[in-house]
Amino acid sequence: MAFTRTATGKHRRPRKPGLRTGANIAGITTVASGVVAGIAGQAFAADEGPSSHETGLTQAIVIGDGIADHIEAQAQSQETAAEQAAAKAKAEAVARQEAARKAEAAAKKAKAERDAKLRAAREAERKRLNTFVAPISGSYVSTAYQASSGLWSSGTHTGIDFHASTGTSVHAVGSGEVVEAGWGGAYGNNIVIKMNDGTYTQYGHLSSIGVSVGQKVTPGQQIGLSGATGNVTGPHLHFEARTSAEYGSDIDPLAYLRSHGVNV
Template sequence: MASNRPAPEAPYVPNDPDFGGYDEQTWEEWNPTEESVRPVRGRHRVHKKGGGGLARSSTVLGVGVIAAVGAGGIATAQDGKPPVSISLPDLGAVADSLPEAKSLPGVGALISDDSAGSPADAVTAAAPLTAAGVSSADAEQGTTDAGEALRARIMRQAENQQHQADDAVRTAAEEAAVKKAAEEATAQQKAAEQKAEAKAAAKKKKEEEARKAKAEAERLAKLAKSFAIPTSSYTLTSHFGDAGSMWSSGHHTGLDFAAPTGTPLKAVHTGTVKEAGWAGAYGYRTVLELEDGTEIWYCHQSSMNVSAGQKVSTGDVIGRVGATGNVTGPHLHMEVHTSGGANIDPLAWLQGKGLNP
């Protein structure tokens, strides 16, 4: 700690009568300077008030008093010497560079000030050092310890982070649920569209089939007008492909219309008589060749009304039912041969022409 230089002592004069018979000697005058009078630092500080007055530091004030008293005593010890004025340095610059004592926790209460501020300043000044890190929010929650306040803030931060993590998980779950619902809705819509398309396709197919059937019926109806069943008052007794020993090939090669002898036989379609005469096991036979080369055989006739090379039209009578040739009774044995010579089912051929014998 810096201290003031002591004032010089008066020399010892033993013969001056005024001082017990000692001789008078000259005193050295001492004037305090900035170097000799230094501000006291450390435990106390100088506080500058308003216009630059001295602080109420007891140490600085004491130093000034001691200096003044010392200087005055020395001055009055010499006869005829006027009092010496004392000039003290301005300690305001030093005071301005020092922190406010009241701002230090637990220290402000040690310094009394008549011009003290608000009660809040007093509470802050009197606060213990352990409350240095306590914020106003912590104080409102009843926390007065800095460590406890720090722990509480860490816990709050951890809780906030946990809340954020929970919110993120919840948001992700909600987004996943929305995405899944959208995918399911899309799949359902696609399935519904496919079902509707399949239904529309089936309806279209059905309508197309109905249209084709109608067209075929119209075609057959029109065609039927140009074709005719070869006889009337008949009964179908044997069909194409029936097996039996009565046929030399082992199976029936035509369609039999059993009818009374003399029943008229008609031309099934417009054509030309290719043959008309006896044909052995077939008896009297007439072969009618159509425009496409198909041959219609009329067998077992009792009589024939046409001759080879003759043109006939649909429904013209070409002969009569009989029992000539290899037969067991009167009937028409009808065979159908294609232009290539193949023997086909007469019943299917007639149905293909719109006829149902």
């Protein structure tokens, strides 16, 4: 309610008949969006009633319960919106952190898989390079080691002969470096390889040579073609295993191959 004060002195104006004293109290005008729009007393401008100066009454602005509730609801709505925005930002930050964690885990997993594949590949290559094969695939020994005959200057066979027709692919039995490739007298066209384990292998009577001195070779690599060059009675491959590159340092080639896992 508005506060009123009774005028003092002889100038107090008598009431008009039927007119309430409180009629000059300022009215309450409805406020939109929390703003007091004006004073309702203006509605009485057409009345010729006494002014506040004459009556001693004071006009007042009163905020009703409805406006207060509206302001409080608006503040509560803003607070709720702020809380929701903060919660959304926090959820997004958590989601980004989780995505980053998953990406990091995936990257670590991919790296571990790549490293494992590289290790497996290196191990496979190491095994391959340490593997020995037969000098001619699918063949057999036609003349044994140290067989006796006048065909050989030493009186015995210093290697083994593998059955092969002219032009059959001849392979390096293991990894090594070519130390001789060319004419070898009684051996005809021949190749000598220093193996990685320090031993030497020889391939004789070739019809053609496919490697050169200083070249690195790997197990199963084709190095030439079998033939009948040199001191021979027919096409075949003469294979020797030696402790050095020199003639006369031969060892049993069949035992040599078998000791390296070759099934001959």
